[in-house]
Amino acid sequence: MTMAKRDTYTPDSLLAVAVEVFNERGYDGTSMEHLSQAAGISKSSIYHHVRGKEELLERAVGRALEGLFAILDEPGAVRGRAIERLEFVTRRTTQVLMAELPYVTLLLRVRGNTRTERLALARRREFDQRMAGLLTAAVAEGDLRADMDVKLATRLLFGMINSLVEWYRPGAGARADEEVAAAVVRLAFDGLRT
Amino acid sequence: MTMAKRDTYTPDSLLAVAVEVFNERGYDGTSMEHLSQAAGISKSSIYHHVRGKEELLERAVGRALEGLFAILDEPGAVRGRAIERLEFVTRRTTQVLMAELPYVTLLLRVRGNTRTERLALARRREFDQRMAGLLTAAVAEGDLRADMDVKLATRLLFGMINSLVEWYRPGAGARADEEVAAAVVRLAFDGLRT
Numbered sequence: 001m002t003m004a005k006r007d008t009y010t011p012d013s014l015l016a017v018a019v020e021v022f023n024e025r026g027y028d029g030t031s032m033e034h035l036s037q038a039a040g041i042s043k044s045s046i047y048h049h050v051r052g053k054e055e056l057l058e059r060a061v062g063r064a065l066e067g068l069f070a071i072l073d074e075p076g077a078v079r080g081r082a083i084e085r086l087e088f089v090t091r092r093t094t095q096v097l098m099a100e101l102p103y104v105t106l107l108l109r110v111r112g113n114t115r116t117e118r119l120a121l122a123r124r125r126e127f128d129q130r131m132a133g134l135l136t137a138a139v140a141e142g143d144l145r146a147d148m149d150v151k152l153a154t155r156l157l158f159g160m161i162n163s164l165v166e167w168y169r170p171g172a173g174a175r176a177d178e179e180v181a182a183a184v185v186r187l188a189f190d191g192l193r194t
Numbered sequence: 195m196t197m198a199k200r201d202t203y204t205p206d207s208l209l210a211v212a213v214e215v216f217n218e219r220g221y222d223g224t225s226m227e228h229l230s231q232a233a234g235i236s237k238s239s240i241y242h243h244v245r246g247k248e249e250l251l252e253r254a255v256g257r258a259l260e261g262l263f264a265i266l267d268e269p270g271a272v273r274g275r276a277i278e279r280l281e282f283v284t285r286r287t288t289q290v291l292m293a294e295l296p297y298v299t300l301l302l303r304v305r306g307n308t309r310t311e312r313l314a315l316a317r318r319r320e321f322d323q324r325m326a327g328l329l330t331a332a333v334a335e336g337d338l339r340a341d342m343d344v345k346l347a348t349r350l351l352f353g354m355i356n357s358l359v360e361w362y363r364p365g366a367g368a369r370a371d372e373e374v375a376a377a378v379v380r381l382a383f384d385g386l387r388t
Contacts, residue, residue, distance in 0.1 A: 083387065135386075144386050152377050153386060155361050156354050163353020183346050191385030192329075192338050192347060193277065 007045040011059070014039060014049050018056040019102045027057055027106070028113060054116050061110060061120040064103035067096045068127055082137035083144060087185055089131065094161050094181040098168060105165040128154055157188055201239040205253070208233060208243050212250040213296045221251055221300070222307060248310050255304060255314040258297035261290045262321055276331035277338060281379055283328065288355050288375040292362060299359040322348055351382055 009017075021030050021038045032053060036043045050056055071077055076088035097104045107124065110117045132154040138144035161184060168180065203211075215224050215232045226247060230237045244250055265271055270282035291298045301318065304311045326348040332338035355378060362374065 138386075143388060145380070145384075145388050148377050148380060148386070149373065152374065153381065156357065156377060156381050157386070159357020159360070160350050160354040163350065163357060166353070167349050179343065180346065183342050183350060186339070186342060187347065187350050187385070188381065189385045189387045190339075191381070191383045192332075192342070192351070193383045194337060194339050 005040040007041045007048070009039065009041065009045075009049060011049060014046070015056060015059055015063070016102070018053070019060045019106055022057065022060065023102055023105050023109070026109070027053075027117075028111070054114055057106075057114075058116045060103050061107045061116070064100055064107040065120065065123050065127075067100050067103070068093060069123075071096060072127075072130055081143060082134050082141050083189075086131075086134040086138050086144075087189060089134065090157065090161065090188055091181050091185050094164065094184045095177070097161065097164050098170065098177050098180065101165065101168065101170060108162055108165055128158065131158070160184060160188060199234040201235045201242070203233065203235065203239075203243065205243060208240070209250060209253055209257075210296070212247070213254045213300055216251065216254065217296055217299050217303070220303070221247075221311070222305070248308055251300075251308075252310045254297050255301045255310070258294055258301040259314065259317050259321075261294050261297070262287060263317075265290060266321075266324055275337060276328050276335050277383075280325075280328040280332050280338075281383060283325065284351065284355065284382055285375050285379050288358065288378045289371070291355060291358050292364065292371050292374065295359065295362065295364060302356055302359055322352065325352070354378060354382060 017039045018035055021034055025034060030053060032043050032046060035046055035053065035056070039046065050059075071089055071092040074088070074092065076092070077085050079085070107120060110120045110124075112118050112121050132150050135144060135150045135153055135157075139146050139150065164180070170177075211233045212229055215228055219228060224247060226237050226240065229240055229247065229250070233240065244253075265283055265286040268282070268286065270286070271279050273279070301314060304314045304318075306312050306315050326344050329338060329344045329347055329351075333340050333344065358374070364371075
């Protein structure tokens with residue numbers, strides 16, 4: 001039995017704790033009891049903030065998805081040649097992943113067992129399709145190699161970006177983060193070869 | 195209570211069942227009871243084959259690691275310029291991942307809670323370092339861009355290759371598999387841009 005502390009949580013700070021537990025134990029493996037223990041407040045205090053763990057999941061993946069979809073409305077994503085927009089979205093997606101690491105990590109681990117998870121998967125697919133659309137447009141404009149299946153290229157591009165959740169650790173500073181984003185763009189568009 | 199079937203397992207066929215269960219439930223979340231249920235034979239029948247679940251894990255990740263390390267001894271990995279060897283290892287690693295999908299998937303999910311897992315992680319790091327060594331050599335020979343940190347490039351390259359465990363599904367045929375391996379090599383070395 002842990003000593004319950006006074007509930008001074010804001011929606012955001014409680015969410016941060018919940019996301020940490022979800023990423024550690026898996027969403028399915030997390031109970032309200034686990035959340036209560038991690039937050040150091042009673043279950044009824046948590047219920048004061050949210051209806052249950054699915055609402056926490058919804059907010060967490062919502063935060064990740066909002067961050068990602070907002071990229072698509074930025075000027076760099078809507079103006080110019082498709083290849084420039086694609087590069088922009090690739091760089092920004094990498095940056096949002098680093099800035100919102102626990103939330104995007106959770107989003108990428110969603111399985112589809114609940115309605116919230118299925119909605120999140122559908123939104124992820126929508127984002128992938130927007131990216132695939134940019135690739136198709138860039139091929140049509142002659143800026144992207146035509147000898148690669150667009151669906152396959154999209155998967156490999158996201159595979160590279162999303163791998164960051166496995167090895168990226170924040171705290172190395174803005175310059176180091178910029179180097180990571182630049183490396184993703186360089187590798188994806190120009191390759192390793194000189 | 196499931197009806198126990200006659201134990202006609204070979205070491206390989208029992209391993210295949212175990213790996214499927216490990217990948218589904220996670221190694222930590224798998225008990226001998228789960229394995230017994232999935233295999234349809236009693237726990238004592240399983241103990242006739244192996245000392246316990248850690249031996250099954252050891253064999254499974256051993257199979258993945260053998261497949262991967264064998265690449266480094268193939269002629270294409272030991273002869274020629276570093277860039278050619280690097281391309282060869284990239285293509286072959288992708289092919290081995292597809293051919294040994296459940297075993298490599300398990301290897302990539304190993305956490306390090308047991309001695310077997312820690313040994314597997316150490317061997318993975320060794321493989322990554324061999325790859326990083328090839329990248330360093332290719333930069334020195336002037337064939338690989340020098341404006342990217344080698345450790346970062348290695349991570350992104352493996353990030354792209356290893357992402358296959360998330361989306362690749364076998365059975366599309368040898369030509370489709372060849373297209374995947376070729377796409378990985380093309381994207382990694384020449385990039386998406388024309």
